[in-house]
Amino acid sequence: MITAERKPLEELIEYVRPYDRILLVGCNECVTVCAAGGRKEVGLLASALKMAFAKEGKTIDIKELTLERQCDPEYIEELVPHIEDVDAVMSMACGCGVQEIAKRFKNIPVFPAVNTKFMGASEQQGIWAERCxxxxxxxxxxxxxxxxxxxxxxxxxxxxxxxxxxxxxxxxxxxxxxxxxxxxxxxxxxxxxxxxxxxxxxxxxxxxxxxxxxxxxxxxxx
Amino acid sequence: MENFEPIIVAFCCQYCPYTAADTAGTQRLCYPANLKIIRVPCAGKVDAMHILKAFEKGADGVVVAACLEGDCHFETGNIKAARRVSYIKKLMEEIGVEGERLEMVMLSAGMGDRFAEMATEVTEKIRKLGPSPINLNTSSQKQEAC
Amino acid sequence: MKTESVLEKVLASGNLAVTSECGPPRGTNAEIIKAKGELLKGKVDAVNVTDNQTAMVRMSSFAANVFLKQAGLNPILQMVTRDRNRLAMQADILGAYAHGINTMLCLSGDHPSFGDHPMAANVHDIDSVQFIQMVKKMRDEGKFQGGADIDNPPKMFIGAAANPFADPFELRVARLAKKVAAGVDFIQTQCIYNLDKFEKWMEGVRARGLHEKCYILAGVTPMKSAGMARYMKNKVPGMDVPDEVVKRMAGVPKEKMADEGIDICVESIQRLKEVEGVAGFHIMAIEWEKKVPEIVERAGLLPRPTVS
Structure with a gap:
């Protein structure tokens, strides 16, 4: 699988700071398996970002959505009904997913929430290692x-x-x-x-x- | 601030810590009413999301109470809970909320006195820390809105 | 004779060859390399110049080679695959040969994580075995690795390293065999402190006749102190320093340690001379080049033969 790790929250906060309404998009494939950007991580990150801004007195609206696959234009289409209502998209998929979103939506900024690492296998629960x-x-x-x-x-x-x-x-x-x-x-x-x-x-x-x-x-x- | 009464959510495994809370009650021990106990089938079942949502929704502190090491009914639920708690503590620091607001404890069913003690200690600690920085700003906003 | 290399001529004449090593400066002061060269002149047959050793930036081996060549020494161009791709490597080989440098050592190099630029890209376009093949093709076929003809091909005497002490031991002879099959002419080994293990390795080498297909120069490094012995034993990957050596170094007063280190080195050379298949010695006196003449002399390796 393609492995990834969430970026430091500090970096993500700065990405979304200028915006009020964010669409946070997860992916059901590799990043779900390596616990970096699936539905669960989308929920955690949304909650973390909301709290980080709440601390500053700012309310941020984060819509959560996890696609079957972000590296496939077919699934990216599912974002269409939601994209109108947000100022920016943050993707928790690998670099392929981020770029598919950028390609599909010309007028809306998209930011990566994870660092895509390598193609690897899980050595044991919670440990992934490079293989290819x-x-x-x-x-x-x-x-x-x-x-x-x-x-x-x-x-x-x-x-x-x-x-x-x-x-x-x-x-x-x-x-x-x-x-x-x-x-x-x-x-x-x-x-x-x-x-x-x-x-x-x-x-x-x-x-x-x-x-x-x-x-x-x-x-x-x- | 002096009148600050923290809200603390305590996720208690139904086997030991929840029974310990009961024991404290039957022993008529006094402990602060700040702890809102949520009975869970195992501390290992307390998801990161549950803890984070508790804070997001206004908790000043969260306790995850598990069985003693070696006593988990599901073998390693308590160990997993402890690992999850230390992971969430780091995430909280990243968010800018003190990690000390989250506490992991391990208790046996008979430790009613220890449960009462723990409840007092945690309440005092959170009282000293003050309201969660998230509540501080959201409550002031609410006031402004009024 | 494959090349004009003095080292090749000495080895072919049947004499035990002696090489040593110079680390170039961490700056632009050419006097440092020239001074090191002066210390070694006439005492050794050829001098290796390291290429960003331990992955620390230093004056290029090529430039330092030129200074030594101009001073009348026979420098050996060390080159690692870590820092250059095959274009850059071949370009430097052409340049070096045009400056009269005809002997080189093909290495993979220490990993960047050991040096002062751990953030650098780790090139490794080719490995050390493929590197030997490339230099041999340039020399024997007059072709670049990519296949095009070279105008006046560089005739390099090709060296490589071997570490008899790394793991797995059973592969150590087989890996040398791969380098021989790739076309290596001479080998300089890792520093030898565990002579028993080296002799065992040489048995394997002789069993396959590899000592007849390439010249093997036994590597030695004098220890300056017991601290250095312990450091080499514990911290340097692939280094085998037996406890007796550390004990012997630690057993003498501090001011005598350096002399003890030289004694051990000379005794090692004496014993290694008796090992069939050892064609010479590579004396790596790390930042201690001034001691090389003494070691060479005490080991009975002077005067150096003159070859034409």
Missing amino acids: QGCGDCLLGLTGGICPIARCSKHLMNGPCGGSTNGKCEISPDVDCVWQLIWDRLKALGMEDRYEEIIPAKDWRTAGGGGPRKIIREDLAE
Whole structure:
């Protein structure tokens, strides 16, 4: 999923300060799962903002709405009946959702309420960790199903570097050395020989080096 | 200010703390009437939203009362409640409301005296802190409106 | 002979080679690097110049290389993949070679979080193994990494690092094998304090014949104090300092510690000389370059051979 974290309230307060009526829009997808911008977080943030302004003696009208998906124009349409009555929109979706709202509504400001972080998986309740950088040319078939691009601090495709200690990365004892994980897995699979095949220098065009990326499925696109 | 009587919402788990409040009553112990007790099936069921709404709607303080560690009927509801409370305390500081207005306590059913003591302590603490900054401004606005 | 590198010639002649290291200044004072060069002149075959070591900004390795070259030394251009993409790396290799620099060391570099610019972008366009492949392709095929021809290709003698002490130990020989397969000519190892473990690693290296495919220079670093020994043991990732070494350093009075550190270093070199497959030594005297001549002399590595 795409993970996110709420921005500091201080920053959000400054975004909405000039306005009286705000539409706070959550998303039912990834940000709900990572507890950053679903219906519940929309309720909490609305309440928090109202209190922060009430403290200053200001009443702010916050309308709460959580869409099925903010990265899809079809669902963004659901905002149309509400948009007339507000001065600004604050989105609790990832950066994709914020931009879809900005694209659809030309005359109304939209602000992000979360910092979009990374594509990750939940390690346990309340902990999410990066797993994929969307490089566009998946290496997992060569590395035992564990990604060195997303999970090695130096993106080493032929690691481990000389800083690997007791299975941990040199940058922090809290970070696994991904090459230790890859090696352990290759061994478990009896695929140790794989390790010595040099993975050649990567073509970063598919990772965004070639400019903004797009997928066109001709059978589906109209 | 001298006549300030804080409104304190106490979310009490029905198993221990709520019974403790009962025990305090049957023991005829005195404690301040500022606590508005809300009986909940488990402290772990008290959502962040419940706590925040209590403050938004005018509470000067909130207490989340759970069973003692190891005594939760749902095993870890009290632990979860404690974590949630410390999370909300941080959010309150961000909003600009003192985190001390939110209190987590753990009680057994027999601790009627401790319940009365806690109620007195919390009421005194909130009395010292004064009205919630949210109420201060909204009430003055109301007066202006009159 | 693949290159004009003096280091390659010394190694090819069968002599034990000696290299050392200079950290460039954290400023623009060229005299510092020149003075360090003077201390090492005639005492070592080549001098590594670090590239933003420990991810702290310093004068570029390239510029400092040029000063050493002008002073009559044989500098080794260290380059890390952390700070440059492949365009910038190849451009600097062309420039360095045009200045007569013909030996280089291909590294990934310390992570930016260790240095004074932890907020910097972490480039790592290629890794150290791919870096070796790139420099070899430039030299042997006369082509850039992207495939276009190079006019007068740079003939670099290609070095890389190896750390026999990092984990997992069982991969340490295999990773060297990858660097050899990529085309590395010489290896400078991480500082060796745990000689037993190094010898065990060398057994693995010899078992695969890797010592015949590249020259292995054993890395040594003299300790200045017991504090430094403890720091290296506990704080430097991938460093293996046995307790005996720390104890030995701590067992002498403070004013004798530096001498003890030099003694340990010289004794290590003596023992490493006996290890089959060790082709020379890389003496990394961190901000202590003035001690290198003494170590080289006491280790019986003087005079340095003259090669043409």
